[in-house]
Structures are given as C-alpha cells and as structure tokens.
Amino acid sequence: MDGLFQIWVYLAEQPLLWLAVTVSAYVVAQQLFLRSGGFPLLNPVLVSITLVVLLLLATGTDYDTYFEGGQYVHFLLGPATVLLAVPLYAQIHRLRRQWLPLSIALLAGSVTAIASTVVLGLGLGLGPSTLMSLMPKSATTPIAMGVAEKLGGEAALAAVFVMLSGITGAVAGIPLLRLLGERDPAVKGFAMGVTAHGIATARAFQHSNQAGAYAGLGMGLNGALTALLVPLFAWLFGL
C-alpha cells in the first residue's frame, strides 16, 4: 500500500497522468453519449468536464497541476480553429449566395444575446461587475475575457460564463431546434455557433460537417461582432 502511494505521489506530479485522464474521460463520455442514442444531457463535453472536476476534487489536485497535462490537449484548439477553413470551403458556394441572410441573422443573434443578458441580469438583481462579465458570453473565451475586463468585469468570471453558455448551447441547441421543426443543418449550425461558440460548434460537427462548418462561421463572426457591440450596449443601458 505504501509502495502504491509512492507511485501515486510520483504520477500525480507528472503531466502524463492528467493528460491520460483527460483523454480517457472523453472516451468514456463519448461512449456514454453514443450508447444513450445521443441523449442531450449526456453531452460529451459536459460529462467529461464533470468527470475531470470530480476526480480533481476527490484527489485534492489543484487546477495548475491538472493543466500541466491538460495543456497538450488545450493547445490543439488553435490548430483546430485554423482547420475550420476546410469544412467552410465545402460550403463556399452557398455562403456566397447567402451572405446577406447570414449577416442579418448574425446581427439579430448578437444583439439578442447581449440585450437579453442585460435585461434578465438586471431583473434578477445581478451586480454591475457580474453583468459586465456576463454580457460577452456568446463570444469565444479570449474575446469575452478582454471585453469584460475593459468594461470593469472580471476576466476569469467571463471565461466561466463563456464555458457555461457553450455547454448550455451544446446541450439545448439540437433538441430546441428540432422542436421548432428546423431541418436545415446550415441554419442549426449557424444559430448554435453564433450563440454558443466552440462547444456548440463541437456539437454541431457531431451532427454533420455542414452544421459544423456553419457553426464555425457563426462563432468566428460573432466573436468579432460581440467585441464591438458589448461596449455599445453597456453605454446604451447606462452601465
């Protein structure tokens, strides 16, 4: 038992352990999702993160130690974003034809995300700092953190809110759109990407490559638009 503990102490310090845990949690979550026939609440991102967090809490491991291993997976987000160009290219003809509807839908979505957050947040009595951190929640993490900080919110809190919005969009997106009778994968993907960025884009790619491509497009565009609109809305609402 003592020997086993020694091994644990050694491994817990190594990036390998938490890298292995991250990938294994994903494999388990993915299997669970597939075997449940794609049950929305068993979303792979949600389940994997829950598994990892529970393991970290149970072993008393801090996040920095975990990230020593997690960073190798995390790093791939950048190259994956660059590679979104490939599925996007497959849609280029449709994109050329529909740039105007897409632009208007983008604006409608971006405004809805920010304005509804302010109205709901004020109505539910959230303080200004929390509200500022919450407003850019439909942008990707680095953008949301930058915007929140500039306006007097908290960057770390903004990152958590981005994550929670992404998971909400990934879990609720497909069932919600199915309920509304939406069939077009492009419409589904774009709405999910505009609203809930990368995590919903990951979900859209599980649906189809076309949905994924449109989600990636929506994510990229709304990141930029949110950076412009949040300061404007903060001023409009007198925050």
Next chain:
Amino acid sequence: MIPAFIALVLLLQLAGEALVRALGIPVPGPVIGMLLLLVIVIFQGGPPKPLQALATGLLNHLSLLFIPAGAGVISYLALLADNWLPVLVTIIISTMLTIVVTAFTLKFLIRRMNREDS
C-alpha cells in the same frame, strides 16, 4: 505528406497571432489563421486529401479539446457561490432565446430569398 500540412496550419496560426498583435484587431489569432487558410484553399481550388484528413480528424473530436479549459471552472466555484442561481437562469434563458432568434431570422430570410429567385 501530413507533416507538411501540420506545419502549414501551425505557421498560419502563428501568422494570425502576429497579425492580430501588429494590427490590434479584436479577434483571436487562430481565426485570422483560418481566414488565411480559406484564401489558400480557394486559390488551390479545394483542399488536398491530407489536409482534408487532418481537418476531419481534429474537428470530429473538437469536444475533447474543450475539456482542460472547461475543468478550469473548478477554480471559480467559490466566485459563483453567491449568485449562481440568477447567473444560471440568465445564461440558460438568454442562450436558448439567442439560438431561436438567430435560427428564425436566418430561416425567414433564406425562404424569402428563394421565393424571389423562383
């Protein structure tokens, strides 16, 4: 030649990061990298097979890549303790509303465009 395309993707990401910093654009570097790759692929008349394989391989498991950042929530559970309920309600309602508004707007405009065309 998969390594050549891995190098291309990394270099474009690097170029994106450099451009964003040089020009002060409020967009993440990899998004600029994506636009650069799109321009290259358009000029090439389509992505070559190895690049296609690389993209499919990584994007099919995009979910995996969000786990480390997502687990970061653990550091801020205390910050959320005070007002987790109003925050969660705001996020859930606003997210669902945004999905519906975006999808309806796009659907409506595409239908109108198709009617005008025919």
